[in-house]
Amino acid sequence: xxxxxxxxxxxxxxxxxxxxxxxxxxxxxxxxxxxxxxxxxxxxxxxxxxxxxxxxxxxxxxxxxxxxxxxxxxxxxxxxxxxxxxxxxxxxxxxxxxxxxxxxxxxxxxxxxxxxxxxxxxxxxxxxxxxxxxxxxxxxxxxxxxxxxxxxxxxxxxxxxxxxxxxxxxxxxxxxxxxxxxxxxxxxxxxxxxxxxxxxxxxxxxxxxxxxxxxxxxxxxxxxxxxxxxxxxxxxxxxxxxxxxxxxxxxxxxxxxxxxxxxxxxxxxxxxxxxxxxxxxxxxxxxxxxxxxxxxxxxxxxxxxxxxxxxxxxxxxxxxxxxxxxxxxxxxxxxxxxxxxxxxxxxxxxxxxxxxxxxxxxxxx
Amino acid sequence: xxxxxxxxxxxxxxxxxxxxxxxxxxxxxxxxxxxxxxxxxxxxxxxxxxxxxxxxxxxxxxxxxxxxxxxxxxxxxxxxxxxxxxxxxxxxxxxxxxxxxxxxxxxxxxxxxxxxxxxxxxxxxxxxxxxxxxxxxxxxxxxxxxxxxxxxxxxxxxxxxxxxxxxxxxxxxxxxxxxxxxxxxxxxxxxxxxxxxxxxxxxxxxxxxxxxxxxxxxxxxxxxxxxxxxxxxxxxxxxxxxxxxxxxxxxxxxxxxxxxxxxxxxxxxxxxxxxxxxxxxxxxxxxxxxxxxxxxxxxxxxxxxxxxxxxxxxxxxxxxxxxxxxxxxxxxxxxxxxxxxxxxxxxxxxxxxxxxxxxxxxxxxxxxxxxxxxxxxxxxxxxxxxxxxxxxxxxxxxxxxxxxxxxxxxx
Numbered sequence: 001x002x003x004x005x006x007x008x009x010x011x012x013x014x015x016x017x018x019x020x021x022x023x024x025x026x027x028x029x030x031x032x033x034x035x036x037x038x039x040x041x042x043x044x045x046x047x048x049x050x051x052x053x054x055x056x057x058x059x060x061x062x063x064x065x066x067x068x069x070x071x072x073x074x075x076x077x078x079x080x081x082x083x084x085x086x087x088x089x090x091x092x093x094x095x096x097x098x099x100x101x102x103x104x105x106x107x108x109x110x111x112x113x114x115x116x117x118x119x120x121x122x123x124x125x126x127x128x129x130x131x132x133x134x135x136x137x138x139x140x141x142x143x144x145x146x147x148x149x150x151x152x153x154x155x156x157x158x159x160x161x162x163x164x165x166x167x168x169x170x171x172x173x174x175x176x177x178x179x180x181x182x183x184x185x186x187x188x189x190x191x192x193x194x195x196x197x198x199x200x201x202x203x204x205x206x207x208x209x210x211x212x213x214x215x216x217x218x219x220x221x222x223x224x225x226x227x228x229x230x231x232x233x234x235x236x237x238x239x240x241x242x243x244x245x246x247x248x249x250x251x252x253x254x255x256x257x258x259x260x261x262x263x264x265x266x267x268x269x270x271x272x273x274x275x276x277x278x279x280x281x282x283x284x285x286x287x288x289x290x291x292x293x294x295x296x297x298x299x300x301x302x303x304x305x306x307x308x309x310x311x312x313x314x315x316x317x318x319x320x321x322x323x324x325x326x327x328x329x330x331x332x333x334x335x336x337x338x339x340x341x342x343x344x345x346x347x348x349x350x351x352x353x354x355x356x357x358x359x360x361x362x363x364x365x
Numbered sequence: 366x367x368x369x370x371x372x373x374x375x376x377x378x379x380x381x382x383x384x385x386x387x388x389x390x391x392x393x394x395x396x397x398x399x400x401x402x403x404x405x406x407x408x409x410x411x412x413x414x415x416x417x418x419x420x421x422x423x424x425x426x427x428x429x430x431x432x433x434x435x436x437x438x439x440x441x442x443x444x445x446x447x448x449x450x451x452x453x454x455x456x457x458x459x460x461x462x463x464x465x466x467x468x469x470x471x472x473x474x475x476x477x478x479x480x481x482x483x484x485x486x487x488x489x490x491x492x493x494x495x496x497x498x499x500x501x502x503x504x505x506x507x508x509x510x511x512x513x514x515x516x517x518x519x520x521x522x523x524x525x526x527x528x529x530x531x532x533x534x535x536x537x538x539x540x541x542x543x544x545x546x547x548x549x550x551x552x553x554x555x556x557x558x559x560x561x562x563x564x565x566x567x568x569x570x571x572x573x574x575x576x577x578x579x580x581x582x583x584x585x586x587x588x589x590x591x592x593x594x595x596x597x598x599x600x601x602x603x604x605x606x607x608x609x610x611x612x613x614x615x616x617x618x619x620x621x622x623x624x625x626x627x628x629x630x631x632x633x634x635x636x637x638x639x640x641x642x643x644x645x646x647x648x649x650x651x652x653x654x655x656x657x658x659x660x661x662x663x664x665x666x667x668x669x670x671x672x673x674x675x676x677x678x679x680x681x682x683x684x685x686x687x688x689x690x691x692x693x694x695x696x697x698x699x700x701x702x703x704x705x706x707x708x709x710x711x712x713x714x715x716x717x718x719x720x721x722x723x724x725x726x727x728x729x730x731x732x733x734x735x736x737x738x739x740x741x742x743x744x745x746x747x748x749x750x751x752x753x754x755x756x757x758x759x760x761x762x763x764x765x766x767x768x769x770x771x772x773x774x775x776x
Contacts, residue, residue: 058675078678079687091676095694104690105680156681 007031008192009055009160014064016050016216024050026216028064032194037186039195041203042213043239051213052162052196056085069159079108084153086163090145092137098124098148099133105156123155124148126185143174150182154189163195167202179206200240204228212236232272234360237284244290244329246283247362253277260359264324268300269359280362287318289356290331292340292348299351305329307346317342323350408754414747415533418526419471421518424464427451429522436519441541444515449498452518453490460487474742475517482508516540529748554732554749561728562756564643564718565711568650569658572707573700575651576658580699583659584666598659606653610717613649614640617721646722653717654710658703665699701768709757729753 009032016025025047032038040048053059054066057078065072073081084105092101102123106116124130127147137145146166153161163182167175183206186193197203203210204224212219212227212235219239220232231237238245248262250271258271260281269283293302305323314335319342321329331350333339342348422429428451435444459465465487473480486505494501502509520528520538531537531544535552539545546552579598583591601609616622617639624636639645669692677687715730722728729749736746 056675056679058678077683078675079681079683081679082681083679085676085679087672087676089670089672091670091672093673093677093691093695104677104682108677108680108682108686108690152680 008034008036008069009194010067011051012065012067014051014054014061014066016047016054016059016062023216025054025061028216028218030211030218030221032192035190035192037183037193037195037206037208039197039203039207039210040213041197041200041210041239043198046213047216048196048211048213049164052164052194055160055194056083056162057081082156082158082160084156084158084161086149086153086161086166088165088168090137090149090166092145092148092152094137096136097133098129098135098137098140101137101148102152102155105152109156120151120155123151126154127151127181142170143178146170146178147181150185154185154191159192161191161193163193165197166195167197167199175202182206204240212239214239230272231284231358231360234282234284234363237282237358237360242287242330242332244285244287244326246285246324246326248281248283248359250275250277250279250281250359257354258359262324264326265303267357267359268354269357270355271359273361281359282362284358284360285352285356287330287332288316289352290329291351292331292333293351297351300354301357302349302351305348305350307342307344307348309344310342321350411747411750412754414743415529415751416525416527416748417744418523418528419521419744420464420467421471421521422524424459424468425452425455425518425522428455428518432515432519432522435515436522436542441512441516443499443510443512446497446499448515449502449509450494453494453498453502456483456487457490460490470741471521472517474745475520476513479514479517482506482514512540516542526744529744530751532745533748533752554729557727557729557732558749558752558756560726561712561730561753564646564650564726564728565708565714567647568654568711569704569708571647571651572655572658573704576655576662576703577696577700580659580662580666581696583663584669585671595663598656601653601656606716609653610649610720613645613652613717613721617645617648640721641723643722643726646718646726649717649721650711650714654707657706657710661702661706662696662699665702666696669695697768701764705761705764708760712753712757 009030011028011030014025014028015023017023028047028051030051040051042048050059054061055068057073057076060074065074067073068081068083092098093104096104099117099120103116103120106119107113111119121130121133124133127150129144129147129151132140132144137148140148149166166182167178170178179202182193186206195203195206204227207224209221209223210227211221214235220227220236222230222232227236227240231240234245237243246262246264246267248260248267251259251261251266253259253271253275256271258269258275258281260267260269260283262283267283269281271281274281291297291299293299303323305321307319308322308327309320311318311320312335316335317333319331319333320327321331323329333342428448431448431451432444435448456465459468465483469480469483472483486502486509489505491501495504499509508514516539519542520526528538532547533554535547535555536544537547583594583598586594618624619636619638619640621639623639624633627633628636639648673691673695674687677691678684682690712728713730714728715734718726718728719731719734730753733746733749733753736742736749
């Protein structure tokens, strides 16, 4: 995807430890292309924020190196890195007006007052807040503060923008609106953005590529679509989106399709990762890829199931099913006009394609 | 909503609000009463004392009344015979019902010889005048023929006086009731006030210079370490002021550990004079008052999120610029509160300068204590207290003008 020579930001064998015993980040390799929107996604404590802080210069790698624009930046202090950072909770300076906040990076760079004023106002206009220039940050709503922080990080035209869970403090609707706004700004300005979040929805809608972190390692680095459709391991499958996981052993393999022996029967799946016969596998099936078998429609996998619970979600129904020795198997059924109705206790058959049924490596214990 | 419905709603709201106000008042009532009885009333009492003249209008009512028109006239000569006669009669009466010593004490504040003059005159006063009362009194003591004693009686004859306040500012009224500066040899109060302000300002400044970096360090340390350091900061509070001051006396004296160490290190040949002088007072006061500077600054700094400095740095500001433009302005409320607290406490210091300072390091409070306990001139003591209070209140108002009340945080 991105060759090292045209990578804009690179992490090479970066390790970070705070106590000398556990690695917060272990042997991280990552290339980020110019103009890319890359998201670091992971649960808290997975090392993603540490990576961001190392890039910003507030933390230092224990070993390995980080380069920006081809040059190592380990010796460059944070204020000379030319990286705009949007912090969690915005970190707007409460004793300055909105305009002074946005002009701050310009004034510390000795830009003339008139020029700084003009550029700061332009940046505020870009986030539709020109009319609030003279307010104090404390008088703004969360969403407005967020945009001021964005304008402040963009105004000095940094080569790279880092965002540390910038939307975490906003309510759901505002968060979605801001996601689009940030996405559009990125498209318009062509700036490179590294974005940290634990919200998978945010990661999927905004990013060019997503790096899923867990326990200091990147579990998978790929486009949102690939991440969702073809997770590389059980952690990614369970972390991104909803997922039914069924354990089993690999029985046979032919042409990328394998048969997995599970407690409830044999499943024909796409094999990912270790492919030796007898390997322990975890089969991942997305709830929305589960079909209710009507008549004699043919699927590679068909299983009997019993409806335990029907949950109404408006646009779809969620069925909790007992099947294959599990009682928490979830199927999502579109709430289409003239669709079937379901009731608890109902017996039915479910089917799924081999391509929607991924045999991943079971996590080692 | 219908009109009467709105009215009902408003009434209900008022009822709830009133209940809340009453409950709030109930919680603060004990403190309000305490403050009123033990703080505001004594202050009011002091202010009254500083303008209250003394017992003469009660002990010598007739003389006092007769002296009023005499005081108002411009041409100053001895008062007429009527005043002499009234004085003689009332002095004898006062001597009989034992109110004379009280009056004598009051007049002694005007001039140190007047107590004996009054007591001796009353003792030797005849039943009837030999000729005029004027000649009789002058015969007993020629001072009765001088303007000075009558001017002093005149000044003491009113119920209210500005004499104590003038004295506190090193001014007095002369025999013609004109305000003039006190004789430079006896003028001690203004110099003492200025010295008090100067020492307090120096101590405040040193406290600030010492406390600010310490508070910054404390605020950036992890919680557990910071708490431990905080206990060390508060350690001076564990012993009484007197003990601490006495310890400084031991430490700073000529043969004390500081001088011995410095001499042993060969840094000085002669022991430094650190005690019974200004440096000693400043060292000891700074030590005692330092926690009052650290605490407000620390508590304000604690509330400054750490990512402000990070944000400023990432936006291109070197550490010092980020500190100057972001951190320092946000820590100012603590600085102003700490300075005000230390300055006001320092102004009232008394024991430390008394024990460690020399004769030229005594602060106003020492003088007040001296006047209250030794000379019993409570009027002058109260006047000095009032002047101090006015200076403190004025400073507070200037302060709040500059930083605003919400620009100051005490904790």
